[in-house]
Amino acid sequence: MARVVVIGAGISGHTAAINLKHKLKKSNEVIVISPNSLYQWIPSNIWVGTGHMTAEQVIFPLSIPYKKLKIDFRHAYARSIHPDGDSKSDKGFVRIEYVDSGKFEDLQYDYLINSTGPKLNFDATEGLGPNKSGTLSICTYEHATQAWGELQKIIDKMKKGQKQKIVIGLGNGGATCQGAAVEYVLNVANLIKSKGLENMADINYITNEFMVGDLGMGGAYVRNNGYVAHTKNIIESLFTEFGIKWHTKNSVYKVEPGKIFYEHIDGEEKVLEYDFSMLIPPFSGVGLKGIDKQGNEITDGSLFKPNGLMTVDADYSSASKPYHEWSGEDWPSRLQNPTWKNIFATGIAFAPPHSISKPRTTPSGRPLTPAPPRTGMPSAVMGNAVATNVADLINNNKPLDGKLKINASMARFASICVVSMGYGFRGIAGTMSVYPTIPDFKKYPDFGRDIEYTMGEPGIAGHWFKWVMHYVFMYKAKANPGWYLIPD
Amino acid sequence: MNTQQTQLKTSWEERNYTEWNFGMYPLASERFRRKCVIYQLFRFIVLSLKMLKVASLK
Numbered sequence: 001m002a003r004v005v006v007i008g009a010g011i012s013g014h015t016a017a018i019n020l021k022h023k024l025k026k027s028n029e030v031i032v033i034s035p036n037s038l039y040q041w042i043p044s045n046i047w048v049g050t051g052h053m054t055a056e057q058v059i060f061p062l063s064i065p066y067k068k069l070k071i072d073f074r075h076a077y078a079r080s081i082h083p084d085g086d087s088k089s090d091k092g093f094v095r096i097e098y099v100d101s102g103k104f105e106d107l108q109y110d111y112l113i114n115s116t117g118p119k120l121n122f123d124a125t126e127g128l129g130p131n132k133s134g135t136l137s138i139c140t141y142e143h144a145t146q147a148w149g150e151l152q153k154i155i156d157k158m159k160k161g162q163k164q165k166i167v168i169g170l171g172n173g174g175a176t177c178q179g180a181a182v183e184y185v186l187n188v189a190n191l192i193k194s195k196g197l198e199n200m201a202d203i204n205y206i207t208n209e210f211m212v213g214d215l216g217m218g219g220a221y222v223r224n225n226g227y228v229a230h231t232k233n234i235i236e237s238l239f240t241e242f243g244i245k246w247h248t249k250n251s252v253y254k255v256e257p258g259k260i261f262y263e264h265i266d267g268e269e270k271v272l273e274y275d276f277s278m279l280i281p282p283f284s285g286v287g288l289k290g291i292d293k294q295g296n297e298i299t300d301g302s303l304f305k306p307n308g309l310m311t312v313d314a315d316y317s318s319a320s321k322p323y324h325e326w327s328g329e330d331w332p333s334r335l336q337n338p339t340w341k342n343i344f345a346t347g348i349a350f351a352p353p354h355s356i357s358k359p360r361t362t363p364s365g366r367p368l369t370p371a372p373p374r375t376g377m378p379s380a381v382m383g384n385a386v387a388t389n390v391a392d393l394i395n396n397n398k399p400l401d402g403k404l405k406i407n408a409s410m411a412r413f414a415s416i417c418v419v420s421m422g423y424g425f426r427g428i429a430g431t432m433s434v435y436p437t438i439p440d441f442k443k444y445p446d447f448g449r450d451i452e453y454t455m456g457e458p459g460i461a462g463h464w465f466k467w468v469m470h471y472v473f474m475y476k477a478k479a480n481p482g483w484y485l486i487p488d
Numbered sequence: 489m490n491t492q493q494t495q496l497k498t499s500w501e502e503r504n505y506t507e508w509n510f511g512m513y514p515l516a517s518e519r520f521r522r523k524c525v526i527y528q529l530f531r532f533i534v535l536s537l538k539m540l541k542v543a544s545l546k
Binding site: 198225233234236237239240241242243245246248377413414416426428431433435453455457458459460461462464465468487488 | 497511512528542
């Protein structure tokens with residue numbers, strides 16, 4: 001009998017856990033550790049932040065699927081990983097702290113999957129966040145609910161004839177999740193337009209991207225209306241249509257109530273005022289520590305990189321190569337720690353070898369590089385791939401350094417992103433797919449991706465698709481009958 | 489000729505000095521196509537099948 005411990009119950013960890021339980025023989029044990037007892041379908045937070053859905057529609061208790069599948073859930077924080085055990089045992093364990101009682105427990109494992117997701121690192125930008133300057137976020141259902149509350153207040157002011165300035169975007173030069181910021185600004189613009197208040201709102205999008213449509217992945221060339229068009233053209237077109245002003249190549253470094261301070265790529269320091277602002281924070285590791293057998297913290301980078309993300313089988317030396325030499329081969333295909341091979345990491349938790357977008361800094365040295373997006377579909381696909389590989393290792397008693405069943409590299413699978421611009425039967429969404437997720441200009445020298453499967457198209461069909469996806473993926477996450485037949 | 493203007497929300501005075509000037513803009517035919525239920529029903533089927541295929545690519 002083997003014990004697999006999964007840290008984190010977000011999209012990646014939850015996908016890994018339910019697939020593990022489905023694929024492993026019954027005698028094996030799956031334990032999930034998470035300080036959140038609720039699962040949330042994060043992509044629909046956009047609709048919570050614009051009042052189209054309530055928080056209750058995007059969450060459910062994790063106990064629902066875990067009771068069905070007999071997964072052992074521990075409502076606790078994972079505090080440290082001890083990959084070589086301690087003085088009493090050589091077996092690796094995770095030290096956890098229960099949320100309710102504050103008691104500690106050491107959970108031994110045979111295999112460990114780290115899917116902790118991100119820490120919302122508001123501290124990286126002075127004054128950023130709901131608890132400081134009052135800029136909002138939609139990264140959790142609580143934040144999205146708060147954003148909707150604040151949005152209602154400025155809508156009321158607009159109805160009374162007060163013009164409002166709205167700023168939505170990225171709250172740091174190294175932040176990622178541009179897709180969510182673009183989707184939210186389009187939803188807010190559409191909501192305001194639907195109320196006939198577009199002349200009362202000055203809507204701005206501020207970003208660290210070199211151009212809109214970069215989306216943290218260097219942009220994408222997609223099939224669109226008889227053209228191979230860059231996402232820059234498509235997003236600029238949508239922004240023009242909705243009257244959204246975009247401010248690119250900016251590193252936000254400070255926020256005060258009503259004011260956003262940023263440095264442009266040319267070194268000019270500017271200020272953007274706001275009445276309502278949603279700025280996505282940068283992500284970092286959750287603060288999980290690696291501890292060696294003697295009880296000392298592992299600081300040599302063998303378990304965690306300095307940013308707190310887990311070291312895996314990526315080619316980290318590739319970061320020093322020129323940008324045009326970066327390729328999909330730099331990215332991890334096993335998502336396995338090279339020193340402790342029974343440890344894997346998925347989603348945001350693994351340390352990427354480098355960004356996908358071209359790295360830049362401002363003249364004063366502030367970051368101006370969108371971090372690579374590893375949320376949504378890629379994180380679920382990675383969770384499933386690692387679960388399949390670990391189940392295969394256990395079921396067939398295979399060696400840890402042998403060939404794995406599935407290549408889990410982001411350079412080998414596709415990503416689908418649906419950007420909504422409204423809600424309801426006549427709501428519009430842009431449906432976009434990219435294959436592969438990491439561009440590969442060696443294999444696809446023209447556009448870096450396979451144009452047959454890389455496409456983008458706005459229309460109400462896209463909205464229906466996103467709406468259906470919401471309910472299908474909630475069904476799947478609850479482990480309802482036939483859930484495993486639904487793709488990630 | 490007096491072609492009807494779209495009346496872009498961001499004025500020319502502002503667009504002229506910023507980067508908000510060079511985006512494509514959908515004509516009425518494209519805006520109609522996006523919202524035509526019959527056409528979009530067809531696209532929904534096509535998109536769903538295509539996305540199923542894309543999701544299975546490894």
